Amino acid sequence: MTAPDRYSYGPYHEGPDPLAPPVDLSAALEDIGRDVLEGSSPRSAMEELLRRGVRGTQGLDDLTRRLWQRRAQLQRRNRLDGTMQRAKELLDKALEAERRTLFPDPSDDARFREAQLDALPTGTAAQINELAQYDWQSDEAREAYQELQDMLGQQLMESRFQGMKQALEQSTPEDVERIREMMTDLNDLLLSHLRGEDTKDKFDRFMAKHGEFFPENPRNVEELIDALAQRSAAAQRMMNSMSEEQRAELGELMGQAFGDPRLAQQVAELDANLRALRPGEDWQGSGRFRGNNPMELGEGVQAMQDLAEMDALAEQLGQSYPGARLEDIDLDSLRRQLGDEAAVDARRLSELERELRAQGLFERAPDGSLRLTPKALRKLGQTALRDVVTSLRSRKGERDTARAGAAGEPTGSSRPWQFGDTEPWEVSRTVRNAVLRSVSTGSGAVDLDVSDVEVVETEQRARAAVALCVDTSWSMVQDGRWVPMKRTALALHQLIKTRFRTDALQLITFGRHAMNVDLAELVGLEGVWEQGTNLHHALLLAGRHLRKNSDAQPVVLVVTDGEPTAHLEPDGEAEFHYPPLPRTLRSTMAQVDALAKLGASISVFMLGDDPRLAEFVDLVARRGGGRVIAPDLDGLGAAVVGDYLRSRRAR
Incomplete structure (x- = not known):
């Protein structure tokens, strides 16, 4: 115990890093907003953010790539015949030592024994079986053969019980007997459970007697079966990955584990019980190992378990199944396969996803889709407006005019x-x-x-009715004008809603047809292949908005990259033709004149350098008393917002 006024310090272990910086939601929302503006759905944008990652944190794609690299490396570097190769080395060592001892002995018995060794069958496993009853004359050979049998026993146990190899490195006959007794009791417990008997008490007695063999410390028989079945199924998949000859030879070798064939029989019985209890495990799979590093039996089984674990992690990181959440990722498995840093990155991505949902940045639309909430749109608008203000301040000959009007x-x-x-x-x-x-x-x-x-x-509190008409024809998408157009609308919307709240803003999109949209609809609007630039319809809707707010100063702003190629017929159908029909131009100019009668001047923001468009917008400016502005894409937002502010200062 330390005194109340004393503190003790130690190394940090596990859990979230208490010194880690908080999740940067603003940067994440900007990334999501950029993708949404480009036409992605909010759900897709959030998924893309998690796949891409954020500053200082690897995304799901990077983690998945590292996982597949590790998986490929595991199979490319290793092969599965390590136990057979090790058995051959120990057998050759024993035979060589025995022959060295027999060679100088002139007795007939020595010659007979040499003949026995010469007559051994081909194949390591067959030779080991043949020598099971051989009376070794060389102490070195006897020790090598005993080491061989112990190695096979250790490998057999390690293939079914993780960590058993280390526990049996200095095994004694008493240890082997305890293992055989444990295997007998284990199979008895599993058979009872398979028959549907109540095995709670039997399990408790089993763990009290043999718990040292199970470092996982299972709490009940089901957890015990789960742990054993995963290992057993991995061993079967490893056997499936071998050639038929290799499987046969390895099976024969296991019969000499600890020099007692009964142990291999008990393992076979264990596998059969586990297969009956857990038929859903992958007992049929296999893997291809083509490297030069020979893995022993226990290592091969662990490799198969690692492959299965990596496959499960890849599915979790892919998030492609219904109801997928980042909380599904097994951080302990990820830490085992890719290290602590990967687990920390996955945890931070999970926290980011949780915070994005918890902060109310997404909501369900009536059609069930996910969309940005007004709160999220405000944040995006703040960013867009900040960029516009920065651009305005950088313009030569203009200054930031925060000073209010004297008569306001x-x-x-x-x-x-x-x-x-x-x-x-x-x-x-x-x-x-x-x-x-x-x-x-x-x-x-x-x-x-x-x-x-x-x-x-x-x-100044003079109220304005503002109609922002934005071109949504395919050319806007094709020529990279889609996102600047949306960011312009966001900036203007944010400015009016926060600085000039009495102004009435209407957002109008026009392609083949025009429509009134709210900010969320415009931000989430996807580019579609649609021919037609129906400015006529857009100006009709703008006129309705101005007449609805007849007490306000009328302001019409048009963003377009093409001359009118469609107009609205009296029956409500849009007629498209390129090049534009004379009646399309007449209908459009009639709406320009109608807006001029309402006192509105039309500011046209011309994108691109189409001569026909330039000729048309000049005509609009002359007829409607408006202006033509030809900004570059980076300056579009500043141009629109600046023109809006200019019109307010004029009032």
Whole structure:
């Protein structure tokens, strides 16, 4: 025990890193937002983020790639005949030592024994079986043969009980007898369970007697069966991976485990019981090993288990099954196969997914699909607007005008007076500043100084009705204008909803037809192959919006990369033709004139350098008293927002 005012420190083990930085949701949302703007669904965008990863954290694709590399490396570097090769080496050692002892002996018995050795059958396993009753004359040969039998016993046990090889490295006859007794009791327990008997008490007695052989410490017979069946099935898959000759020879070798054929028979009985209890395990699979490193039986079984574990991890990392969640990933298995860093990355991805869902950034649409919530759209809008403001500030000849209009309405805040300000004084704050300054200087009287003066912040409150018409024809997608268009709408929406809340914004998309959309619909809009640029229909909808808000200053902003090629017929059908029909141009210009009568000037943001489009938008500007702006894609948002702010300043 340490004293209450003392602290003890030690190494960090397991669990989340308490010093790890928090999950960066803003960066993750920006990545998701970029993919959504490009046409991905929110679900696909989130899945893509998790596959790609975030800064400082490997994604699912990287983890899966490393997993497949490790899997291929395991099979490419190893082969499965290590036990047979080791058995041959020990047998050759024993035979060589025996022949060295017999050679100088002139007796007939020595010649007879040499003849016995010369007459041994071909094949390592057959020779070992033949020598089971041989009376070795060489102590070195006897020890080598005993080492061979012990090695086979250790390998057989390791193939069914992980870690048994190390426990039996210094095995004695008493240890072997205890193993045989454990195997007998184990098979008896499994047979009872297979018959449907209540085996709880029998299991408790079994573990009390033989628990040292099971470091997994199973809590009941089902957990015991699960652990044994996985290992046994891996051993069977390893046998399936061998050639027929190799399987036969290995089976014969196991008959000499510890020099007692009964042990191999008990293992065969164990396998049969486990196969009956767990038929769902993979007993038929196999793997191809083609390397130069020979693996012994226990190592081969572990390799098969590793392959199965990696296959399961690959499925978990793939997240392709119904209801998949990152919490499904077995972090302990991932740590075993790829190390601690991989487990930490998977945990952080799981936390990121959980936080994205918990923070209310996604919601279910009426059709059951996943979409961004207003909260998420606000965050994306803030990012888009921030980029636009940065672009505006970097423009030569323009400056950030945060100063409110002199004839506007009070915003509720004040600021220190500056030379040239004409706003009314904020009297209470001015007097308070004077009092605080006088007290701080020790002056008995309160004197008013120019530094004390604060003026009332005011803001222009003239209301505007804004129609932003954006071209959604296929050329916008094809020429890389899709995402800048959406980011422009996000920035303008964010500016109006936060700075000019009384303004009425309507988003209008136009391709073959036009439609009013909300921000979530526009952000999630996917590009589709559709011919037609129906500006006529878009201006019709813009006019309805302006008439609906007749008390507001009308503002129409059009973003397009093509001349009108479609118009709306009286029956509601859109007629498309390229090059444009005269009646399409007439119908469109009629709507320009109708908007001009409502007092609206149309600002057209022309993308691309199509001469026919330039000719048309110049005509629109002359007829409607508007402007034509030809920004590059990076400056589109700044151009639209800047024009909107210019129209407000003009009012």
